[in-house]
Amino acid sequence: MTHVRTESDIEYAQADGVSLDLDLYLPAVEGPAPVVLYLHGGGWQVGDKRDGAAERLELLASYGIAVASANYRFAAQATYPAQVHDVKAAIRWLRANGGQYGLATERIGAWGASAGAYLASMAGLTAKNVELEGAVGDHLDQPSRVDAVVHWFGQSDLLANSRRTWLEKEILNPPFEGPLLGLADVADDVAAARAASPLSWVSADAPPFLIAHGDRDRVTPVSESLALHDALVRAGAESTMILLGGAGHEGEEFDRPDHLRLTAAFLLSHLAGAA
Numbered sequence: 238m239t240h241v242r243t244e245s246d247i248e249y250a251q252a253d254g255v256s257l258d259l260d261l262y263l264p265a266v267e268g269p270a271p272v273v274l275y276l277h278g279g280g281w282q283v284g285d286k287r288d289g290a291a292e293r294l295e296l297l298a299s300y301g302i303a304v305a306s307a308n309y310r311f312a313a314q315a316t317y318p319a320q321v322h323d324v325k326a327a328i329r330w331l332r333a334n335g336g337q338y339g340l341a342t343e344r345i346g347a348w349g350a351s352a353g354a355y356l357a358s359m360a361g362l363t364a365k366n367v368e369l370e371g372a373v374g375d376h377l378d379q380p381s382r383v384d385a386v387v388h389w390f391g392q393s394d395l396l397a398n399s400r401r402t403w404l405e406k407e408i409l410n411p412p413f414e415g416p417l418l419g420l421a422d423v424a425d426d427v428a429a430a431r432a433a434s435p436l437s438w439v440s441a442d443a444p445p446f447l448i449a450h451g452d453r454d455r456v457t458p459v460s461e462s463l464a465l466h467d468a469l470v471r472a473g474a475e476s477t478m479i480l481l482g483g484a485g486h487e488g489e490e491f492d493r494p495d496h497l498r499l500t501a502a503f504l505l506s507h508l509a510g511a512a
Contacts, residue, residue, distance in 0.1 A: 322371025354391025451484025
């Protein structure tokens with residue numbers, strides 16, 4: 238493990254008058270450090286780039302990978318695809334400015350938890366889509382592709398994940414997918430929900446994925462990750478699926494040193510060595 242230095246509250250773009258910031262967790266390594274963009278969870282409605290700073294982000298960086306943890310607009314500020322546009326702007330900013338922070342930016346990873354996993358996956362799967370590129374930020378000449386994706390307990394099918402029985406509607410919080418899409422009910426626009434789902438964008442061109450989910454997740458069912466993994470494999474892309482026994486949504490098992498070390502090994506294998 239290496240020493241980690243933090244650079245906080247760096248503006249990577251502005252959108253609709255909102256300042257979009259990121260924090261950098263920079264490991265003390267020889268030469269440029271590989272970098273992964275991290276996106277927090279919170280149902281696209283709450284959360285912050287500092288969530289999990291010590292037990293997750295700094296610890297992963299201590300294994301030799303720089304982490305750029307970014308905020309993005311919530312659904313109350315802007316609906317889909319604004320969040321995807323923000324993520325792509327953060328990737329472009331890293332490519333344009335990462336060198337001054339000692340980062341290797343030819344290859345960049347994307348990593349997210351829950352709603353952040355959804356965004357990381359969309360960034361990984363839509364590199365060739367002009368509409369989802371957006372025009373956020375000052376570095377539109379930079380590519381927004383990512384070269385590896387770490388997906389932790391996220392959504393892959395917005396329609397399926399938003400379905401509730403009558404009893405579930407009585408006792409559970411409303412689905413998060415509706416506000417993201419600007420809908421009272423995702424079923425009101427099935428085509429939009431499918432078009433905004435990672436499953437719809439899977440192809441053989443997808444970057445390598447590492448997918449992890451808890452088998453006791455009662456917020457986003459493990460079937461969401463299994464469906465994404467299966468679709469990637471069937472398309473001919475590379476995917477590894479990890480099922481964490483006893484882990485719920487955002488369970489502490491994800492931040493165990495052994496799991497973070499495994500995550501770091503995946504990212505290093507696909508990102509290290511890039512100048």
